[in-house]
Each structure stands twice: as structure tokens, then as C-alpha cells.
Amino acid sequence: MAEFNTAAHLQEVLDSFSHCEDARFKEIMTSVVRHLHACVAELKLSPEEWISSVKFLTATGAICTDKRQEFILLSDLLGVSTLTVGINQHRGDDCLEETVEGPFYWKGAPELPLGADISTGVSGEKAYYYGKVLDANGCAVANALLDVWSGDGDGNYDMQLPEQTEMLARGKFRTDAQGRYSFWSIKPSYYPIPQDGPAGLMQGKLERHPNRPGHVHFKISADGFYPVNTQLFVANGPYLESDCVFGVKPSLIVNYIEHAAGITPDGKHLNSTYYSVPFDFRLTAA
Numbered sequence: 247m248a249e250f251n252t253a254a255h256l257q258e259v260l261d262s263f264s265h266c267e268d269a270r271f272k273e274i275m276t277s278v279v280r281h282l283h284a285c286v287a288e289l290k291l292s293p294e295e296w297i298s299s300v301k302f303l304t305a306t307g308a309i310c311t312d313k314r315q316e317f318i319l320l321s322d323l324l325g326v327s328t329l330t331v332g333i334n335q336h337r338g339d340d341c342l343e344e345t346v347e348g349p350f351y352w353k354g355a356p357e358l359p360l361g362a363d364i365s366t367g368v369s370g371e372k373a374y375y376y377g378k379v380l381d382a383n384g385c386a387v388a389n390a391l392l393d394v395w396s397g398d399g400d401g402n403y404d405m406q407l408p409e410q411t412e413m414l415a416r417g418k419f420r421t422d423a424q425g426r427y428s429f430w431s432i433k434p435s436y437y438p439i440p441q442d443g444p445a446g447l448m449q450g451k452l453e454r455h456p457n458r459p460g461h462v463h464f465k466i467s468a469d470g471f472y473p474v475n476t477q478l479f480v481a482n483g484p485y486l487e488s489d490c491v492f493g494v495k496p497s498l499i500v501n502y503i504e505h506a507a508g509i510t511p512d513g514k515h516l517n518s519t520y521y522s523v524p525f526d527f528r529l530t531a532a
């Protein structure tokens with residue numbers, strides 16, 4: 247039986263890109279097609295398996311909405327998001343590490359005064375987050391913007407709650423002249439990624455657990471510094487060693503210090519126990 251010439255076929259496809267004037271796009275497409283052809287040839291992918299792949303990607307797109315991004319989740323679960331972050335990171339010695347943004351960022355959170363409470367309507371134990379934004383030498387960075395979001399104490403983001411149309415546990419804060427920031431939110435729980443879509447089903451079929459350790463997201467930007475998209479992880483919580491999206495960095499694990507009810511660091515009186523979370527963000531100069 248005559249053999250199909252896979253190398254000649256690949257070359258024919260690559261040659262068809264010869265008129266492309268966008269050099270970077272051509273480079274990307276050439277690499278993608280090379281790897282895709284190699285993958286199909288190596289696997290001897292059957293027509294049935296190929297159509298399963300098409301159906302999987304079709305379903306991944308079909309479940310996406312303005313509040314659900316299944317492709318980002320898929321990228322996260324396959325480690326591609328963490329890889330992209332890692333190879334593009336600009337990080338000075340001992341400066342803040344980046345990690346994945348995840349699929350639950352909601353653009354347009356309100357800018358709030360320092361010390362504001364974004365835990366209204368959010369389940370979970372209260373936590374006071376505070377510290378400074380600094381440069382690599384430890385000098386204060388004034389007017390840095392922190393865009394904060396997290397899930398709740400039960401492991402759900404606002405976007406996942408049925409009937410929830412308003413933002414919860416989200417806000418933007420600007421550092422003061424001494425580089426200080428502070429706000430109240432909750433101690434987030436670990437959570438499973440959505441399992442009712444193609445990415446979650448893939449995760450199950452790979453016999454991997456679907457959980458992320460508890461964390462708070464931060465996008466931090468300031469004039470003269472590389473913007474950082476990162477997360478702080480709750481120390482001693484479950485899944486720190488096996489985050490399903492491979493996002494945990496030891497430098498981002500923080501202690502949540504438990505306090506009895508009483509006067510808080512910012513002079514409020516709380517009737518319940520709460521946590522304080524001190525953390526300084528050290529930015530890398532651009």
C-alpha cells in the first residue's frame with residue numbers, strides 16, 4: 247500500500263503561507279501547523295478521534311459567555327497560561343512574582359478609598375489586607391493601582407452565582423504617598439474549577455482533581471514599573487501543592503493571622519474573629 251508523504255504534505259501547507267505579509271503571524275502559524283501535523287502523524291489520529299477533537303473545541307466555544315471563559319480555563323488546566331506568564335515575566339531580584347489571571351477577571355471594578363470593605367454580601371470570614379507597594383530598593387511607590395478580586399468563603403466567584411448581576415469582592419485601590427494600601431475583604435476558600443463544561447470533563451478524564459487553593463487576585467500597576475498580574479495564596483490551605491492550574495509560587499503564599507473580636511488595626515470594632523494579611527508588593531522598574 248502506498249505511504250502518504252507527511253513531510254511533503256506539511257511543506258505544501260507551509261508553502262501556502264508564502265504571501266503572508268505579517269511576519270509574526272506567519273511565524274506563529276508555521277510553528278502551530280508544524281506541531282499540529284507532527285501530533286496527528288505521531289498519534290495516527292483516526293477520523294473519529296479527529297471529529298471528537300472538533301466537537302470538543304466546538305463545545306468549548308459554545309459554553310463561553312461574557313462571564314464564562316472556557317478557553318482560558320482550558321489553557322490554565324493545560325499549564326499554557328502559566329507557561330506564557332513565566333516566559334514573559336520581567337522580574338527583578340526578590341521582586342513580586344506573576345501568576346495566571348484565571349477566567350474570573352471582571353473589568354471595571356469600582357475605585358474605592360483605602361480601607362474600604364469589599365466583603366459586603368460575600369460569604370466568608372473577614373480579612374484585613376494591608377501593606378505597601380515598594381520598588382526594588384524598598385522605597386514607597388505612591389499612586390500604584392491595585393485591582394483586587396477573589397471568590398468567596400464558599401469557593402464561588404460572583405460570576406458563578408446564579409441571579410448575581412453585581413460585582414462582589416472586587417475593587418480598585420490606590421496607594422497613598424507612603425505607598426500604603428489597605429482594604430477589607432474575606433478569607434477566600436479553595437474551589438473547584440467549573441466541571442460542567444469541556445475543560446472540567448477533560449480534567450476528570452485525566453483523573454486530576456479540579457481544585458485551586460484559596461487565593462486573592464491582584465493586578466498591580468504604577469508609572470515606571472512593569473504591571474504585575476498575581477495572586478496571594480492562603481498559607482496552610484488545601485491544594486497548595488497541587489493547584490490544578492499550576493499557579494502557586496512559594497513567594498506568594500501568605501499567612502492569614504487570626505484575631506479575636508475587638509478593635510481592628512484600622513480602629514474598627516468587630517464582633518467576630520477576623521484575619522489580618524500583611525503583604526508588601528515589590529515592583530520591578532520598567
Ligand SMILES: [Fe+2]
Nearest residue numbers: 348350461463
Ligand atoms: Fe481565582
